[in-house]
Amino acid sequence: MPDAVMVPDISRTVQKWRNKRGSLIMALHEIQNRYGYVPRNVSLQIAQLMDVPLARIYEVVTFYNYFKLEPPGRNNLSVCLGTACYLKGAPELLNELKSRLGVSEGETTPDGEFHLQSVRCVGCCGLAPVVVANGETLSKVQPSSIEGLIHRCHKEE
Amino acid sequence: MAKLTFEELDKLRDEYRAQRAQRSWIRVGTSTCGIAAGAEAVYRTIVDEVRRRDLDIDVQRVGCVGMCYAEPLVEVNVQGAPRTMYSEVGTEAAERIVAEHVVNGNPIPGLAIPGIETLGYEDDGLAARQGKQVRIVLRNCGLIDPTKIEDSIARGGYQGLKRALFDLREEGVLEEMKASGLRGRGGAGYPTWLKWKSLREAHGPEKYMICNADEGDPGAYMDRSVLEGDPHTVIEGMLIACFATGTSRGYLYIRAEYPLAIDRIETALRQARRMGLIGKNILGTEFSCDLEVRLGAGAFVCGEETALMHSIEGKRGTPRPRPPFPAQSGLWGNPTNINNVETFANVAPIIVRGGEWFAQWGSGKSFGTKVFAVTGKVRHSGLVEIPMGTTLREIVVDICGGVPAGHRIKAVQTGGPSGGVIPSELLDTPVSYEGLQELGSIMGSGGMIVMDESDSMIDIVKFYTDFCVEESCGKCAPCRIGGKQMCLLLEKIQSGKGTWADVDTMKRVCLAMQKASLCGLGQTAPNPVLSTLRYFEDEYRALLGAR
Ligand SMILES: Cc1cc2nc3c(=O)[nH]c(=O)nc-3n(C[C@H](O)[C@H](O)[C@H](O)COP(=O)(O)O)c2cc1C
Ligand code: FES
Numbered sequence: 001m002p003d004a005v006m007v008p009d010i011s012r013t014v015q016k017w018r019n020k021r022g023s024l025i026m027a028l029h030e031i032q033n034r035y036g037y038v039p040r041n042v043s044l045q046i047a048q049l050m051d052v053p054l055a056r057i058y059e060v061v062t063f064y065n066y067f068k069l070e071p072p073g074r075n076n077l078s079v080c081l082g083t084a085c086y087l088k089g090a091p092e093l094l095n096e097l098k099s100r101l102g103v104s105e106g107e108t109t110p111d112g113e114f115h116l117q118s119v120r121c122v123g124c125c126g127l128a129p130v131v132v133a134n135g136e137t138l139s140k141v142q143p144s145s146i147e148g149l150i151h152r153c154h155k156e157e
Numbered sequence: 158m159a160k161l162t163f164e165e166l167d168k169l170r171d172e173y174r175a176q177r178a179q180r181s182w183i184r185v186g187t188s189t190c191g192i193a194a195g196a197e198a199v200y201r202t203i204v205d206e207v208r209r210r211d212l213d214i215d216v217q218r219v220g221c222v223g224m225c226y227a228e229p230l231v232e233v234n235v236q237g238a239p240r241t242m243y244s245e246v247g248t249e250a251a252e253r254i255v256a257e258h259v260v261n262g263n264p265i266p267g268l269a270i271p272g273i274e275t276l277g278y279e280d281d282g283l284a285a286r287q288g289k290q291v292r293i294v295l296r297n298c299g300l301i302d303p304t305k306i307e308d309s310i311a312r313g314g315y316q317g318l319k320r321a322l323f324d325l326r327e328e329g330v331l332e333e334m335k336a337s338g339l340r341g342r343g344g345a346g347y348p349t350w351l352k353w354k355s356l357r358e359a360h361g362p363e364k365y366m367i368c369n370a371d372e373g374d375p376g377a378y379m380d381r382s383v384l385e386g387d388p389h390t391v392i393e394g395m396l397i398a399c400f401a402t403g404t405s406r407g408y409l410y411i412r413a414e415y416p417l418a419i420d421r422i423e424t425a426l427r428q429a430r431r432m433g434l435i436g437k438n439i440l441g442t443e444f445s446c447d448l449e450v451r452l453g454a455g456a457f458v459c460g461e462e463t464a465l466m467h468s469i470e471g472k473r474g475t476p477r478p479r480p481p482f483p484a485q486s487g488l489w490g491n492p493t494n495i496n497n498v499e500t501f502a503n504v505a506p507i508i509v510r511g512g513e514w515f516a517q518w519g520s521g522k523s524f525g526t527k528v529f530a531v532t533g534k535v536r537h538s539g540l541v542e543i544p545m546g547t548t549l550r551e552i553v554v555d556i557c558g559g560v561p562a563g564h565r566i567k568a569v570q571t572g573g574p575s576g577g578v579i580p581s582e583l584l585d586t587p588v589s590y591e592g593l594q595e596l597g598s599i600m601g602s603g604g605m606i607v608m609d610e611s612d613s614m615i616d617i618v619k620f621y622t623d624f625c626v627e628e629s630c631g632k633c634a635p636c637r638i639g640g641k642q643m644c645l646l647l648e649k650i651q652s653g654k655g656t657w658a659d660v661d662t663m664k665r666v667c668l669a670m671q672k673a674s675l676c677g678l679g680q681t682a683p684n685p686v687l688s689t690l691r692y693f694e695d696e697y698r699a700l701l702g703a704r
Contacts (some may be wrong), residue, residue: 087617123189123415123531124378126228139194
């Protein structure tokens, strides 16, 4: 992504949070919401503009599972592996996705099309097992519906 | 809108209530669970139908009533026909409901949930009953539009704050909280009034109030439902706590995995601020207070209070030893109090009705109600709110319908990764903090996972132990190394190569973790292991033989 476009965006985020206490994580959330991950050059700019060492930012970004340092896929699929989903067959869903996409958990397909990951509970446990596809929570997912899900993601682009 | 005075709050309440009293309505549950089941399409269909037919009826988006297994839920109330709750409504059913029930006044029994008692809703709004359930925390969930402060005010929202400010004052609030016997609903069960008292007595340039909405137990979602379904009750609880403790700034720390809850709270805060219920000189008094949202970022340990405060400060979420307790030195070194979402949701009803009213439920050292998220191998998974003292069997079997036909309940797990399994023989135990602890589990925040005969206890223990290893912050050795060792031993046992000596080693590791870990994560991580060894030794024996 071109740096020239990015700068005004970042400075807006920084301006909003700079004078508030406890704001680094909130600023990082804004960045990730915008780009889907926390790009290195953005971290650098935040470090300068908010006057925190780059190491502090990395320390934080790497501690929290939610923040990503790599760009996500065009489609992002998260399988819930919370207890309720686990008991209701989430591991089979994950296996089905792994074998159909040919990637492991936390990986992106070589064409950048799909990113597969697991999450620990999205709070929809009453309708387990749950898969979150591009932000949409799907309930009572069966292994047999995985193929259709992948298909639909392809089509929607 | 101009800032409210307390007379205006009452006037608005009466006005909003009168506006709503005579109206017919259709309510569509649009919480995370409803939306996942397709509620948005159902809502749009109903709105379109109502518009097309030019009907005079309110179509409302409401929170979760707790019957998640039956989502999408649609409830209809029109003159001349019984109020009816429809389950698993699709867009076709939605059209039929409008045509037959709303237009012709004929409810459709085939689509309704059979035998469901509608909640005893339209009372004074502070408690509702449904069979064995008593709803205080969930009193508004599923009946109000959480994006409209008017709905909340019509149901008595902010009346607790008013009573605190004008009648009880600081000491009076603490008195009522003490009389209520309310203990923390986030896990540890510390008396809420005592924590508030410590903060009140603490001195510092600034004090902080934090609402813990990190809801880390994977498989539990009580707090999410309250935030999504009735955000104002949490805000009101926090404001009362701030007032009673002399605090003027608070944070709601919400996990990032709950985007809808975050959105609803942000909306509610904006509305409350606009009405002057948050901000300077609230309801025309000298009390000023502001509340803001801070987000988690996917770390279980951040639910622990000292880690949570580090996270708000913008640091890694690692815990630190206590003392000093947050009331002495919390956020940025200032006196701080942290309570759970459900704890705060109990406050306004206690303040309006009085502590004794609340303490009519429960006994011993556990009073009021508790919300559980009952999931796993259970027919009617969802949220239930029961008075303390209700037995586990009543919750799982009577309220949630037990396991599906042809299966047996094997065990119920409470307290998530920090809790234990309770075998079916012990399900007649009444729910209380001490009762569950005696069984080797904990009350926890309210996760309740039902398991049947096909579930392996050792598999479940491995699941929780893996979870704790992944989520350990790595700061202290007993948790970091002990957890890893436990995983390796469990794997060895699962593979059929384990011996009883390994079990003994595991017990020693458990003891070390309990005694020497820095925070509750490591201290309680052995609970799943120990409780299965206590009740399901058979399953270990089957894998170990005589070795
Ligand atoms: C590892 C760990 C995770 C925790 N997670 C949560 C949580 O998700 N929500 C919560 O309210 N309390 C959680 N707690 C308990 C908090 O530390 C704290 O006791 C609680 O928020 C106090 O609120 P209460 O007195 O209202 O229960 C956790 C504790 C530990 C040790
Ligand atoms: S366990 Fe999967 S949504 Fe909660």
